[in-house]
Amino acid sequence: MATRDIEVTRWGSNQLIDAAMVDANVAPDLWMFGGFGNVAVAVTDAGLVIIDTSMRNHAKQIVARMRARTKAYIHTIILTHGHTDHAGGVGIFLKDAADRGDRPPHVIAHELVPVRFDRYKMTSGHQLHMNMVQYGGAINQGNKIEYNDRPFLSPDIAYPDITYKDGMTFKVGELTFELHHSKGETDDNTWVYIPERKTVVAGDALKGGMPNIGNPFKLMLRYETEWAEAMERIAGLNPEYVIPGHGPLLKKEKAREICLEQAAFLRWCHDEVIGLMNRGYWLEEILGKVKMPEKWASKGYLAEGYGCLNFVIHGIYNRYGGWYNGHPADLLPSRRSEIAAEVLKLSGVKNVIDEARQLLSENNPQLALHLIDYVVDGTNVTTMRKEALILRSQILDARAKTMTNGMVKNTLLRDAEAAEQEAKNL
C-alpha cells in the first residue's frame, strides 16, 4: 500500500507549525505568544487580559510560557471568535486561574459565539468528520486520531459570561480595550484595539494567505464585503502593530499593506462574481471566467495554500445565489450511480477504464478521475469494480501531486486511501 503524507496542513508540515510558534513583545506590557492560533497577553496593574486562547493542545504550552514571565492573575479573557483554534484553549487558562486560587476571569465574546458553540454541539459528529476530511487527521503530533470517540468541543469549553453586539470598550488597569464586531470568515469575530499601545489584536479579521471565504467543508455563509470593511477600518487606525490570528507579529507598514490589499482583493472578487451573476451566468461558467489579476498572482498575503480563489468564488456565489446549477436535469435528479450505470450500458465498462488509464498516462488525472467515477459509481461487477478502484486511487494520488491547496490535497489523498482499502476488501 502506498504511504501517503496526509498530515499536510496549511503550513505544510508539523515542523512548520512548530516553527510558526514564535513569541514576540509588542511592548513591555503587551506580549504575543505564537501558537496554531496566536495568544495576546496584556499585563496591567489590575491583572492580565488575554486575547484568544489558541487550540487546546497549544494552550498548555502557552500558559507555561506565560507563567514563566508573570505571576499576575487573569482578569479577563477575550475570545475573538468561536473557532476552536482560538477559543479551544479557554479551559486551560481557566484551570490555571482555578489552580492558583484566583477568582474566575471574565470571558468576553461576541453574542454569536454561544450560538456557534451550540451549533458545534448539535453537529459534533459532522464537525469531526469535516476536520478529518480537510486536515486528514490530527493537525499536530502526527498521529491520526479516531475522531468518533470524543466530542468536537472539549467539555471544558467556557461560554462567555459577558457578550456584546456591535462594540464595547472598557479599561483594565491603565490599558483601554476597544472591542469591534466584524464579519468575515465568521459572523462572530471581534478585533481589539488597544489605543495606548497603538496595537490591534485582529483575531481572524487579518491573517496571511488568501481569505478563506467559501471553504468547501464549512458554513457557506461567509462575508466578503464585511471582511474587507473590517480590514479597511483596521488600516484606518494606522496601528504600529497588528497581532494576527495566525502567523508572525505584523509591523505598521506590512500590516497596512496586507489589510488594504486583501480588502481590495475581496472587493474585486465580489464585483467580478456579482457582475457575472447579473449577466445570467451560473457557477460553473463564473469559475471559468474569473482570472486572478497579475498584480496579486505571486503575493504571499494571497497565497492559495488554505483559502483559494476558486473557493472565494464559490463562497460569494453561494451567499447571493441558490444551489441550482443551471441544468434543469439536476433539480430533482436521479442518483449518480443510476446515471452512471445507464451510460455504461451504452459505452461499455472496459472502454471507460482503458480511457481513464490512458488519460492518467497522458498526465490528465482530472479528466481520468471524472471518467473512472462512472465505473466506480455505475458497476457492481466485482472484477471491474476492483480494477476501477485501484486505478482511481492511483489517479487521486496523481491529482493530489498537482495541488497546492493543503485541504484539497488531504481530501484527495484520504479518498485514495479509502479506494485502495475498498479494493482490497473486495
Added chain:
Amino acid sequence: MQKLQNRRQKIYNKRNPEIDKLVIEERKRVFEARGKDEVLLPDIIKIERYNQVAGPTGLVITDEGCVVYDTGYPTEGADRVKKIRTFTDKPFHTIVFSHGHRDHSGGVGAFLADAAQRGHPKPRIIAHENVIKRFDKYQMLRGRRAYISALQFPDMPTTPRKDDPELGLDFNYPDTIITDRLSFWLGGLNFEIYHALAETDDALWLWIPERKVAMIGDIIIGSCPNTGNPLKEQRFTLDWAEALERIAKKKPEYIFAGPGVLRGEAGQHVLLRTAKFLRFINNEVVRLLNEKYWIEDILDKITFPEEVLQDPWLVGTYGHPAFVIHDVYRRYTGWYDGNPSELFPLKSSIVMNELLKFVAPETLLAHARQLKKENKIQLALHIIDYVVQGTCNEKLLKATKLLKADLLEARGNEVPNFIARNIMRTSATILREEAKQIDN
C-alpha cells in the same frame, strides 16, 4: 444515534385524525376565501390582492388612523388603496412590511401617494433593519433577479423583466427600523411587533393582544415552507420553526398569512404542525450529517411520516421538502459533495464529450427516446444531456434540443413543485427557440 432516532419518533408519535380533518377543512376554507375582502372584526379587515399571488393586506382601523400590514406588488398598491378607501377615510398612520420581498413591500408607493393627495401626514414605514440591506441587494443584483424571476415565474404579469422600469427603482425605504421588537399604542390598541428569521432574515410579525390578531406574512405560505429555494440565498429553517411556535403561544384567533386568514384552533394546529415539520427536517439532516452522509444520500434517506404526506399545508407545490433539506444542509456545511473529483472539476461538457468517444450520439439519442417511452423521464433527461452538452454534431443538435424540450415538459408535468416545473418549462421554451434557429 439511538437517542436521535428516539427523538425522531418523539416528534411524530401518535397521529390524530381529528386534527388531520381540521387542518384539511381549514385549508379549504382559507383558499375559498382567496380574492375576497373579509371584515373579520369591525376594525380588522383583510384586503385581498387582485392577482391572488401576493399576500393580503391586514388593515387595522383606529380613531387615530390605520395600521397597514403589507402592501402587495408595486403594480397593485393602488388597487389595494382604492379598496381600503371603501372601508375608511382615516389616514394611514403606520405601514409595516412583513418582510422586504417585493410582493409585500412593493405597493407602498400608492399608500404614500394617497396620504399626500389627501393632505394627511406621511405615514410611518416600519421594517426590520435587514430590509434596507435587502433593498440595496436587489439593486446590486438587478440583472440576476430579473433572470431568475423569469425562470421561476415565467407566466406572471408581475414578474420583473430585464427592461422593467420598476426594477431597481422606486424602493420606498422604511423610516422606522426594528432590530428585535417594538410595541406602540395607537387608538386604544397595542401593537407588538417581533422580528423572526424565516423565509427571509427580515420578517416582522404583528400581534394585537386586544383583538387576538396575529399578522405573520409569509411565515405561513400555504405549502411546504419555501426554504432552500434552488435559486435563492440561504434561509432559516430552524428559526422559522421557532417563530411559528412563538406565534402559536399567543393563541391568536385570527392569523393573517400568505394565503389568507387562518382561524382559532385549526390555525393553531397549522402553525405547530409546520413548526414540527421544519424541526423534523432539521433534526434528520443534522443526524445524517453527524453520521457522515453527504447531500445525495441525505436527500435519499429522509422519508416523511404519513401525517406530513397527508397535510395540505405542507405539500411541495411551492416550497418542497427536498429544497428544505438543501437549505438545512447548506446552513451547517459547505459545498463539497463528498466526491473529491468535484473539488476542482472540469466543465461538465468536457467530461461528457469524453464519453461520446465510446458511444455515438445517435445511440444516446435513441436510448433517451427509449427511456422516455418507458416513462423514465428523469433518467432520459440525464442521458440526453450528454448529447446537448457534449456533442458538436450539428446534424443532431436540432433533434436533440427538441427531444430535451419534450422531456423537460414531461418532467415538469410529473413534479409537484411549481418552481421546479417552471424552471423546466422555461428551459424547454428556450431550447425550442434555439432549435428554431438551426436549419436543417
